[in-house]
Amino acid sequence: xxxxxxxxxxxxxxxxxxxxxxxxxxxxxxxxxxxxxxxxxxxxxxxxxxxxxxxxxxxxxxxxxxxxxxxxxxxxxxxxxxxxxxxxxxxxxxxxxxxxxxxxxxxxxxxxxxxxxxxxxxxxxxxxxxxxxxxxxxxxxxxxxxxxxxxxxxxxxxxxxxxxxxxxxxxxxxxxxxxxxxxxxxxxxxxx
Amino acid sequence: xxxxxxxxxxxxxxxxxxxxxxxxxxxxxxxxxxxxxxxxxxxxxxxxxxxxxxxxxxxxxxxxxxxxxxxxxxxxxxxxxxxxxxxxxxxxxxxxxxxxxxxxxxxxxxxxxxxxxxxxxxxxxxxxxxxxxxxxxxxxxxxxxxxxxxxxxxxxxxxxxxxxxxxxxxxxxxxxxxxxxxxxxxxxxxxx
Numbered sequence: 569x570x571x572x573x574x575x576x577x578x579x580x581x582x583x584x585x586x587x588x589x590x591x592x593x594x595x596x597x598x599x600x601x602x603x604x605x606x607x608x609x610x611x612x613x614x615x616x617x618x619x620x621x622x623x624x625x626x627x628x629x630x631x632x633x634x635x636x637x638x639x640x641x642x643x644x645x646x647x648x649x650x651x652x653x654x655x656x657x658x659x660x661x662x663x664x665x666x667x668x669x670x671x672x673x674x675x676x677x678x679x680x681x682x683x684x685x686x687x688x689x690x691x692x693x694x695x696x697x698x699x700x701x702x703x704x705x706x707x708x709x710x711x712x713x714x715x716x717x718x719x720x721x722x723x724x725x726x727x728x729x730x731x732x733x734x735x736x737x738x739x740x741x742x743x744x745x746x747x748x749x750x751x752x753x754x755x756x757x758x759x760x
Numbered sequence: 761x762x763x764x765x766x767x768x769x770x771x772x773x774x775x776x777x778x779x780x781x782x783x784x785x786x787x788x789x790x791x792x793x794x795x796x797x798x799x800x801x802x803x804x805x806x807x808x809x810x811x812x813x814x815x816x817x818x819x820x821x822x823x824x825x826x827x828x829x830x831x832x833x834x835x836x837x838x839x840x841x842x843x844x845x846x847x848x849x850x851x852x853x854x855x856x857x858x859x860x861x862x863x864x865x866x867x868x869x870x871x872x873x874x875x876x877x878x879x880x881x882x883x884x885x886x887x888x889x890x891x892x893x894x895x896x897x898x899x900x901x902x903x904x905x906x907x908x909x910x911x912x913x914x915x916x917x918x919x920x921x922x923x924x925x926x927x928x929x930x931x932x933x934x935x936x937x938x939x940x941x942x943x944x945x946x947x948x949x950x951x952x
Contacts, residue, residue, distance in 0.1 A: 577901055628761065633907055651789075653843060664782050674873075675810040675874070675877050677926075677927065678870060678874040678877070679845050679872040679874055681866075681868070681870040681873070681874075681926040682870040682871055682873075682874045683925065685867050685870070690809075691929055694927065694929070695928070695929065698927045698928065712933060716933070716936055716939060717939050719932075719936055720920065720932075720935075720936045720939035720940045720943065721917070721939075722944070723920040723923050723924050723928075723932060723936065723940070724916045724919065724920050726918065726919070726927070727915070727918070727919025727920045727921075727922060727923035727924070728912065728915040728916050728919045728920075728924070730919060730922065730923045730927060731915050731918050731919035731922045731923065732919070734873040734922070734926070735869065735873065735886065735890045736871075736887070736890065736919070737876060737883055737886070737887065737920060740911075740912075740915060741908070743908040743912075744911055744912045745910060746911075747909050747912035747947070748912045748915070748916055749942060750947060750950070750951075751912065751913070751916060751943060751946070751947030752943060752947075753938070754943070754946040754947045754949070754950035754951075755942060755943030755944075755946045755947065757946070757950070758942070758946035758949070758950075
Protein backbone atom coordinates (compact mmCIF):
# COMPACT_ATOMS: atom_id res chain seq x y z
CA UNK A 569 0.00 0.00 0.00
CA UNK A 570 2.98 2.34 0.63
CA UNK A 571 4.07 2.11 -2.96
CA UNK A 572 0.58 3.00 -4.07
CA UNK A 573 -0.04 5.88 -1.66
CA UNK A 574 3.39 7.40 -2.38
CA UNK A 575 2.29 8.09 -5.95
CA UNK A 576 0.54 11.40 -5.38
CA UNK A 577 0.10 12.18 -9.08
CA UNK A 578 -2.68 9.64 -9.39
CA UNK A 579 -5.52 8.88 -6.96
CA UNK A 580 -5.28 5.49 -5.24
CA UNK A 581 -8.66 4.47 -6.60
CA UNK A 582 -7.60 4.97 -10.21
CA UNK A 583 -4.51 2.80 -9.73
CA UNK A 584 -6.47 0.04 -8.08
CA UNK A 585 -9.12 0.21 -10.75
CA UNK A 586 -6.45 -0.07 -13.43
CA UNK A 587 -4.84 -3.03 -11.68
CA UNK A 588 -8.23 -4.72 -11.44
CA UNK A 589 -9.03 -4.03 -15.07
CA UNK A 590 -5.65 -5.35 -16.28
CA UNK A 591 -5.66 -8.49 -14.17
CA UNK A 592 -9.31 -9.42 -14.70
CA UNK A 593 -8.91 -8.78 -18.43
CA UNK A 594 -5.93 -11.17 -18.38
CA UNK A 595 -8.05 -13.79 -16.56
CA UNK A 596 -10.64 -13.68 -19.33
CA UNK A 597 -7.94 -13.83 -22.03
CA UNK A 598 -6.29 -16.85 -20.43
CA UNK A 599 -9.67 -18.53 -19.94
CA UNK A 600 -10.64 -18.08 -23.60
CA UNK A 601 -7.23 -18.83 -25.13
CA UNK A 602 -5.94 -21.60 -22.88
CA UNK A 603 -8.93 -22.90 -20.94
CA UNK A 604 -10.08 -23.08 -17.35
CA UNK A 605 -7.06 -24.91 -15.92
CA UNK A 606 -4.63 -22.28 -17.22
CA UNK A 607 -6.14 -19.62 -14.93
CA UNK A 608 -3.54 -19.70 -12.12
CA UNK A 609 -2.11 -16.81 -10.10
CA UNK A 610 1.42 -17.04 -11.59
CA UNK A 611 0.20 -17.32 -15.19
CA UNK A 612 -2.36 -14.51 -14.86
CA UNK A 613 0.30 -12.30 -13.22
CA UNK A 614 2.69 -12.99 -16.12
CA UNK A 615 0.06 -12.27 -18.79
CA UNK A 616 -1.15 -9.10 -17.04
CA UNK A 617 2.37 -7.84 -16.32
CA UNK A 618 1.98 -7.68 -12.52
CA UNK A 619 3.72 -9.52 -9.70
CA UNK A 620 2.25 -12.74 -8.34
CA UNK A 621 2.07 -10.98 -4.94
CA UNK A 622 -0.24 -8.32 -6.37
CA UNK A 623 -2.57 -10.94 -7.84
CA UNK A 624 -2.61 -12.93 -4.59
CA UNK A 625 -3.17 -9.77 -2.53
CA UNK A 626 -6.31 -8.81 -4.44
CA UNK A 627 -7.65 -12.34 -5.00
CA UNK A 628 -6.40 -14.87 -2.42
CA UNK A 629 -8.21 -17.80 -4.10
CA UNK A 630 -8.28 -18.84 -7.75
CA UNK A 631 -12.07 -18.92 -7.74
CA UNK A 632 -12.12 -15.24 -6.62
CA UNK A 633 -10.17 -14.28 -9.73
CA UNK A 634 -12.63 -16.15 -11.92
CA UNK A 635 -15.69 -14.80 -10.08
CA UNK A 636 -14.55 -11.18 -10.44
CA UNK A 637 -13.58 -11.64 -14.08
CA UNK A 638 -17.12 -12.81 -14.81
CA UNK A 639 -18.68 -10.04 -12.76
CA UNK A 640 -16.71 -7.54 -14.86
CA UNK A 641 -17.58 -9.34 -18.09
CA UNK A 642 -21.30 -9.29 -17.18
CA UNK A 643 -21.28 -5.52 -17.56
CA UNK A 644 -22.02 -5.71 -21.30
CA UNK A 645 -24.18 -3.60 -23.55
CA UNK A 646 -27.87 -4.40 -23.68
CA UNK A 647 -30.53 -3.05 -26.00
CA UNK A 648 -31.95 0.37 -25.06
CA UNK A 649 -35.71 -0.26 -24.65
CA UNK A 650 -38.05 1.74 -26.90
CA UNK A 651 -41.30 0.68 -25.24
CA UNK A 652 -42.45 -1.48 -28.19
CA UNK A 653 -42.33 -5.10 -27.02
CA UNK A 654 -41.54 -6.71 -30.39
CA UNK A 655 -38.78 -4.21 -31.21
CA UNK A 656 -37.33 -4.48 -27.73
CA UNK A 657 -37.25 -8.30 -27.73
CA UNK A 658 -35.65 -8.35 -31.20
CA UNK A 659 -33.19 -5.64 -30.11
CA UNK A 660 -32.23 -7.51 -26.96
CA UNK A 661 -31.67 -10.80 -28.83
CA UNK A 662 -29.58 -9.03 -31.47
CA UNK A 663 -27.53 -7.38 -28.70
CA UNK A 664 -27.04 -10.87 -27.22
CA UNK A 665 -25.74 -12.09 -30.60
CA UNK A 666 -23.37 -9.10 -30.84
CA UNK A 667 -21.80 -9.91 -27.48
CA UNK A 668 -21.30 -13.49 -28.68
CA UNK A 669 -19.65 -12.30 -31.89
CA UNK A 670 -17.62 -9.44 -30.40
CA UNK A 671 -16.64 -10.88 -27.01
CA UNK A 672 -16.82 -14.67 -27.45
CA UNK A 673 -19.68 -14.91 -24.95
CA UNK A 674 -20.55 -18.35 -26.34
CA UNK A 675 -17.08 -19.71 -25.48
CA UNK A 676 -17.25 -18.13 -22.05
CA UNK A 677 -20.62 -19.78 -21.44
CA UNK A 678 -19.44 -23.15 -22.78
CA UNK A 679 -16.50 -23.06 -20.36
CA UNK A 680 -18.82 -22.21 -17.45
CA UNK A 681 -21.32 -24.93 -18.41
CA UNK A 682 -18.57 -27.52 -18.77
CA UNK A 683 -17.02 -26.75 -15.36
CA UNK A 684 -20.25 -26.12 -13.45
CA UNK A 685 -20.76 -29.89 -13.23
CA UNK A 686 -17.61 -30.55 -11.25
CA UNK A 687 -17.00 -27.26 -9.39
CA UNK A 688 -19.94 -25.95 -7.31
CA UNK A 689 -18.43 -22.44 -7.14
CA UNK A 690 -18.42 -22.33 -10.94
CA UNK A 691 -22.11 -23.29 -10.95
CA UNK A 692 -22.75 -20.29 -8.66
CA UNK A 693 -20.75 -17.97 -10.93
CA UNK A 694 -22.66 -19.27 -13.96
CA UNK A 695 -26.04 -18.88 -12.25
CA UNK A 696 -25.33 -15.27 -11.28
CA UNK A 697 -23.82 -14.46 -14.69
CA UNK A 698 -26.76 -15.98 -16.59
CA UNK A 699 -29.39 -14.38 -14.31
CA UNK A 700 -27.76 -10.99 -14.81
CA UNK A 701 -27.51 -11.48 -18.58
CA UNK A 702 -31.17 -12.55 -18.84
CA UNK A 703 -32.53 -9.80 -16.61
CA UNK A 704 -33.48 -7.27 -19.34
CA UNK A 705 -35.18 -9.99 -21.43
CA UNK A 706 -37.08 -11.27 -18.41
CA UNK A 707 -38.18 -7.74 -17.47
CA UNK A 708 -39.48 -7.10 -20.99
CA UNK A 709 -41.53 -10.31 -20.89
CA UNK A 710 -42.67 -9.97 -17.26
CA UNK A 711 -45.23 -7.33 -18.22
CA UNK A 712 -47.01 -9.89 -20.40
CA UNK A 713 -46.53 -13.37 -18.90
CA UNK A 714 -45.99 -14.75 -15.41
CA UNK A 715 -44.68 -17.81 -13.60
CA UNK A 716 -43.79 -20.84 -15.71
CA UNK A 717 -45.02 -19.10 -18.88
CA UNK A 718 -42.50 -16.31 -18.24
CA UNK A 719 -39.82 -18.94 -17.64
CA UNK A 720 -40.71 -20.77 -20.88
CA UNK A 721 -40.70 -17.52 -22.90
CA UNK A 722 -37.32 -16.51 -21.45
CA UNK A 723 -35.82 -19.95 -22.12
CA UNK A 724 -37.15 -19.95 -25.70
CA UNK A 725 -35.64 -16.55 -26.46
CA UNK A 726 -32.27 -17.13 -24.80
CA UNK A 727 -32.26 -20.78 -25.87
CA UNK A 728 -32.61 -19.98 -29.59
CA UNK A 729 -29.46 -17.86 -29.42
CA UNK A 730 -27.44 -20.13 -27.12
CA UNK A 731 -28.41 -23.37 -28.84
CA UNK A 732 -27.60 -21.91 -32.26
CA UNK A 733 -24.24 -20.53 -31.09
CA UNK A 734 -23.08 -23.49 -29.00
CA UNK A 735 -24.60 -26.42 -30.86
CA UNK A 736 -24.81 -25.19 -34.45
CA UNK A 737 -21.63 -23.11 -34.32
CA UNK A 738 -23.09 -19.73 -35.37
CA UNK A 739 -25.49 -17.09 -34.07
CA UNK A 740 -28.94 -17.14 -35.71
CA UNK A 741 -29.69 -14.73 -38.58
CA UNK A 742 -32.09 -11.79 -38.22
CA UNK A 743 -34.95 -13.75 -39.82
CA UNK A 744 -34.66 -16.48 -37.20
CA UNK A 745 -34.56 -13.90 -34.40
CA UNK A 746 -37.70 -12.21 -35.74
CA UNK A 747 -39.56 -15.53 -36.15
CA UNK A 748 -38.57 -16.50 -32.61
CA UNK A 749 -39.92 -13.24 -31.19
CA UNK A 750 -43.10 -13.45 -33.30
CA UNK A 751 -43.65 -17.01 -32.06
CA UNK A 752 -43.25 -15.95 -28.43
CA UNK A 753 -45.66 -13.06 -29.03
CA UNK A 754 -48.18 -15.42 -30.71
CA UNK A 755 -47.92 -17.66 -27.63
CA UNK A 756 -48.58 -14.70 -25.33
CA UNK A 757 -51.50 -13.59 -27.50
CA UNK A 758 -53.09 -17.06 -27.63
CA UNK A 759 -53.05 -17.19 -23.83
CA UNK A 760 -54.91 -13.90 -23.27
CA UNK B 761 -6.24 -60.94 -35.98
CA UNK B 762 -4.82 -64.47 -35.39
CA UNK B 763 -5.75 -64.35 -31.76
CA UNK B 764 -9.28 -63.39 -32.69
CA UNK B 765 -9.80 -65.92 -35.53
CA UNK B 766 -8.33 -68.76 -33.46
CA UNK B 767 -11.22 -68.45 -31.01
CA UNK B 768 -13.73 -70.64 -32.81
CA UNK B 769 -16.25 -70.70 -29.95
CA UNK B 770 -17.39 -67.16 -30.73
CA UNK B 771 -17.92 -65.49 -34.13
CA UNK B 772 -15.33 -62.85 -35.00
CA UNK B 773 -17.99 -60.17 -35.36
CA UNK B 774 -19.31 -60.63 -31.83
CA UNK B 775 -15.80 -60.25 -30.38
CA UNK B 776 -15.10 -57.13 -32.39
CA UNK B 777 -18.47 -55.67 -31.45
CA UNK B 778 -17.76 -56.32 -27.78
CA UNK B 779 -14.30 -54.75 -28.05
CA UNK B 780 -15.83 -51.69 -29.73
CA UNK B 781 -18.56 -51.44 -27.13
CA UNK B 782 -16.11 -51.71 -24.21
CA UNK B 783 -13.59 -49.27 -25.59
CA UNK B 784 -16.06 -46.65 -26.84
CA UNK B 785 -17.93 -46.90 -23.52
CA UNK B 786 -14.62 -46.23 -21.75
CA UNK B 787 -14.00 -43.21 -23.99
CA UNK B 788 -17.33 -41.69 -22.92
CA UNK B 789 -16.64 -42.47 -19.25
CA UNK B 790 -13.21 -40.84 -19.37
CA UNK B 791 -14.62 -37.85 -21.25
CA UNK B 792 -17.36 -37.29 -18.66
CA UNK B 793 -15.28 -38.04 -15.55
CA UNK B 794 -11.92 -36.56 -16.46
CA UNK B 795 -12.51 -34.28 -19.43
CA UNK B 796 -11.47 -34.06 -23.05
CA UNK B 797 -7.70 -34.09 -22.53
CA UNK B 798 -7.84 -37.34 -20.56
CA UNK B 799 -9.04 -39.26 -23.64
CA UNK B 800 -5.71 -40.79 -24.73
CA UNK B 801 -5.03 -44.26 -26.17
CA UNK B 802 -3.11 -45.54 -23.10
CA UNK B 803 -5.66 -44.23 -20.59
CA UNK B 804 -8.69 -45.49 -22.53
CA UNK B 805 -6.98 -48.91 -22.91
CA UNK B 806 -6.36 -49.05 -19.15
CA UNK B 807 -9.94 -48.07 -18.26
CA UNK B 808 -11.46 -50.49 -20.80
CA UNK B 809 -9.13 -53.35 -19.86
CA UNK B 810 -7.59 -53.82 -23.30
CA UNK B 811 -4.04 -53.44 -24.61
CA UNK B 812 -2.91 -50.13 -26.07
CA UNK B 813 -2.18 -52.04 -29.29
CA UNK B 814 -5.83 -53.05 -29.59
CA UNK B 815 -7.03 -49.48 -29.14
CA UNK B 816 -4.48 -48.14 -31.67
CA UNK B 817 -5.35 -50.93 -34.14
CA UNK B 818 -9.04 -50.01 -34.19
CA UNK B 819 -8.62 -46.23 -33.91
CA UNK B 820 -5.25 -44.97 -35.13
CA UNK B 821 -6.00 -41.34 -34.20
CA UNK B 822 -7.37 -39.91 -30.98
CA UNK B 823 -10.09 -38.03 -32.85
CA UNK B 824 -11.30 -41.37 -34.36
CA UNK B 825 -11.91 -42.69 -30.83
CA UNK B 826 -13.90 -39.59 -29.94
CA UNK B 827 -15.83 -39.58 -33.22
CA UNK B 828 -16.89 -43.22 -32.84
CA UNK B 829 -17.79 -42.79 -29.17
CA UNK B 830 -20.17 -39.98 -30.14
CA UNK B 831 -21.60 -41.93 -33.08
CA UNK B 832 -22.39 -44.76 -30.64
CA UNK B 833 -23.78 -42.34 -28.03
CA UNK B 834 -26.06 -40.74 -30.68
CA UNK B 835 -28.02 -43.98 -30.87
CA UNK B 836 -30.34 -42.95 -28.01
CA UNK B 837 -34.02 -43.44 -27.44
CA UNK B 838 -36.38 -40.97 -29.05
CA UNK B 839 -40.12 -40.57 -28.57
CA UNK B 840 -42.30 -42.98 -30.57
CA UNK B 841 -44.52 -40.70 -32.68
CA UNK B 842 -48.29 -41.02 -32.19
CA UNK B 843 -49.32 -38.78 -35.09
CA UNK B 844 -50.60 -35.96 -32.83
CA UNK B 845 -48.21 -33.02 -33.27
CA UNK B 846 -48.56 -31.54 -29.77
CA UNK B 847 -48.14 -34.91 -28.04
CA UNK B 848 -45.22 -35.85 -30.25
CA UNK B 849 -43.36 -32.57 -29.69
CA UNK B 850 -43.90 -32.82 -25.92
CA UNK B 851 -42.87 -36.50 -26.01
CA UNK B 852 -39.71 -35.74 -27.97
CA UNK B 853 -38.68 -32.90 -25.64
CA UNK B 854 -39.31 -35.08 -22.58
CA UNK B 855 -37.23 -37.86 -24.16
CA UNK B 856 -34.48 -35.26 -24.71
CA UNK B 857 -34.64 -34.36 -20.99
CA UNK B 858 -34.46 -38.05 -20.03
CA UNK B 859 -31.26 -38.54 -22.01
CA UNK B 860 -29.79 -35.51 -20.25
CA UNK B 861 -30.77 -36.90 -16.84
CA UNK B 862 -29.89 -40.55 -17.50
CA UNK B 863 -26.81 -40.24 -19.73
CA UNK B 864 -25.35 -36.78 -18.91
CA UNK B 865 -26.08 -35.57 -22.43
CA UNK B 866 -25.77 -31.97 -21.20
CA UNK B 867 -22.18 -32.54 -20.04
CA UNK B 868 -21.36 -34.31 -23.28
CA UNK B 869 -22.71 -31.35 -25.25
CA UNK B 870 -20.91 -28.81 -23.04
CA UNK B 871 -17.62 -30.61 -23.67
CA UNK B 872 -18.26 -30.64 -27.43
CA UNK B 873 -19.26 -26.97 -27.47
CA UNK B 874 -16.22 -25.97 -25.46
CA UNK B 875 -13.75 -27.83 -27.70
CA UNK B 876 -15.45 -27.11 -31.03
CA UNK B 877 -13.92 -23.61 -30.97
CA UNK B 878 -10.33 -24.82 -31.01
CA UNK B 879 -10.53 -28.22 -32.75
CA UNK B 880 -12.25 -28.24 -36.18
CA UNK B 881 -12.74 -32.04 -36.04
CA UNK B 882 -14.69 -31.63 -32.80
CA UNK B 883 -16.91 -29.03 -34.49
CA UNK B 884 -17.66 -31.65 -37.19
CA UNK B 885 -18.44 -34.30 -34.56
CA UNK B 886 -20.72 -31.85 -32.75
CA UNK B 887 -22.50 -30.83 -35.94
CA UNK B 888 -23.20 -34.44 -36.91
CA UNK B 889 -24.21 -35.40 -33.35
CA UNK B 890 -26.56 -32.42 -32.97
CA UNK B 891 -28.09 -32.85 -36.45
CA UNK B 892 -28.77 -36.52 -35.70
CA UNK B 893 -30.25 -35.70 -32.28
CA UNK B 894 -32.51 -32.99 -33.72
CA UNK B 895 -33.69 -35.04 -36.70
CA UNK B 896 -36.94 -36.42 -35.16
CA UNK B 897 -37.92 -32.95 -33.85
CA UNK B 898 -37.18 -31.35 -37.20
CA UNK B 899 -39.20 -34.03 -39.02
CA UNK B 900 -42.20 -33.47 -36.74
CA UNK B 901 -42.11 -29.72 -37.40
CA UNK B 902 -41.30 -29.97 -41.12
CA UNK B 903 -44.89 -30.92 -41.96
CA UNK B 904 -46.04 -27.55 -40.60
CA UNK B 905 -43.30 -24.95 -41.17
CA UNK B 906 -40.52 -24.51 -43.70
CA UNK B 907 -37.22 -22.72 -44.18
CA UNK B 908 -36.19 -20.21 -41.52
CA UNK B 909 -39.48 -20.70 -39.66
CA UNK B 910 -38.66 -24.41 -39.32
CA UNK B 911 -35.17 -23.47 -38.16
CA UNK B 912 -36.55 -21.03 -35.56
CA UNK B 913 -39.09 -23.57 -34.27
CA UNK B 914 -36.39 -26.26 -33.98
CA UNK B 915 -34.01 -23.89 -32.20
CA UNK B 916 -36.74 -22.76 -29.77
CA UNK B 917 -37.66 -26.33 -28.83
CA UNK B 918 -34.10 -27.66 -28.52
CA UNK B 919 -32.90 -24.36 -27.08
CA UNK B 920 -35.37 -24.37 -24.20
CA UNK B 921 -34.00 -27.74 -23.06
CA UNK B 922 -30.31 -27.03 -23.73
CA UNK B 923 -30.34 -23.53 -22.27
CA UNK B 924 -32.14 -24.71 -19.15
CA UNK B 925 -29.78 -27.66 -18.68
CA UNK B 926 -26.49 -25.93 -19.49
CA UNK B 927 -27.13 -22.39 -18.25
CA UNK B 928 -29.66 -22.88 -15.42
CA UNK B 929 -28.27 -26.24 -14.27
CA UNK B 930 -31.45 -28.33 -14.56
CA UNK B 931 -33.81 -29.67 -17.21
CA UNK B 932 -37.11 -27.75 -17.50
CA UNK B 933 -40.21 -29.10 -15.76
CA UNK B 934 -43.17 -30.56 -17.66
CA UNK B 935 -45.11 -27.27 -17.44
CA UNK B 936 -42.31 -25.39 -19.16
CA UNK B 937 -42.06 -28.06 -21.87
CA UNK B 938 -45.82 -27.86 -22.50
CA UNK B 939 -45.79 -24.03 -22.63
CA UNK B 940 -42.85 -24.15 -25.04
CA UNK B 941 -44.67 -26.54 -27.37
CA UNK B 942 -47.93 -24.55 -27.12
CA UNK B 943 -46.03 -21.37 -27.96
CA UNK B 944 -44.42 -22.97 -31.03
CA UNK B 945 -47.87 -24.26 -32.11
CA UNK B 946 -49.40 -20.78 -31.60
CA UNK B 947 -46.61 -19.38 -33.79
CA UNK B 948 -47.36 -21.95 -36.51
CA UNK B 949 -51.11 -21.23 -36.26
CA UNK B 950 -50.65 -17.44 -36.44
CA UNK B 951 -48.67 -17.86 -39.66
CA UNK B 952 -51.29 -19.93 -41.54
